[in-house]
Amino acid sequence: MPQLVTVKVNRPDRRPIRVWVPVLPVVLVLFPVVVLVVLAAIVACVVFRIGVVRALGAAWRVISALRGARFDIEQGRLAVFVAIR
Amino acid sequence: MxxxxxxxxxxxxxxxxxxxxxxxxxxxxxxxxxxxxxxHDVRPKGKVRYLRVMVDATDNGEPSRVNVRVPLQLLRAGVRLAALVPPQALVKANASLSDSGVPIDLTQLKPEQLEALVEHLDDMTVEVDSPDATVRVFCE
Structure with missing residues (x-):
């Protein structure tokens, strides 16, 4: 599971934004929201006749596999960098 | 010989x-x-972990650069997730794609085929050079 998400935004003539988001504490803080999202996903699976366990397993795989992803986009003096570790 | x-x-x-x-x-x-x-392949199989997309371009005289690194594991997980898409949704997606001028039948795409595609991505390198842009897609 990803541990840290780093976001850096360099804007022309403005102070750069640098945010480090520790994933686990944020998930714990947002736990009620996470539970609601999971419940909604389960209902959607039942409505569309998709295996709940398979769907949740696949979603968990996607979240786990995010570790190592990096997006670095620059245009002129504007730059956005997102790294998931 | x-x-x-x-x-x-x-x-x-x-x-x-x-x-x-x-x-x-x-x-x-x-x-x-x-x-x-x-x-004797140059790149040992199984060592490749990321798909890289690098674009260097010039837009209206301003240089722009895109450097994306996606774990291949994420592509594999995406394939498994895509396999759960219900057939009725695929039919609707087919209709929308067809309307947009992309006649692809998504129901014919099997998860095994997609997995095989991801599995063999490590052998792939795409390089596009044009006066305004350079695009490189490869695995590392």
Missing amino acids: TEQRRDILDMLAAGKITAEEAEQLIAALERDHAPATAS
Whole structure:
């Protein structure tokens, strides 16, 4: 599971934004929201006749596999960098 | 040319074997050598972990750069997730794609085929050079 998400935004003539988001504490803080999202996903699976366990397993795989992803986009003096570790 | 292949061609030239026999022998030789050749690949299989997309371009005189690194594991997980899409949604997606001028039948795409595609991505390198942009897609 990803541990840290780093976001850096360099804007022309403005102070750069640098945010480090520790994933686990944020998930714990947002736990009620996470539970609601999971419940909604389960209902959607039942409505569309998709295996709940398979769907949740696949979603968990996607979240786990995010570790190592990096997006670095620059245009002129504007730059956005997102790294998931 | 390997020595064995040269021997086969010598035998064919000397009339000791027919062209058909020579063809069979060469085919057998290639079958025997195929696994050995694969193991001498420049990039060791299984070591490749990321798909990289790098774009260097110039938009209205301003340089722009895109550097994306996506774990191949994420692509595999995406394939498994895509396999859960219900058939009725695929039919609707097909209709929308067809309306947009992309006649692709998504119901014919099997998860195994997509997995095989992701599995063989490590052999792929795409490089596009144009006066305004350079695009490189490869695995590392």
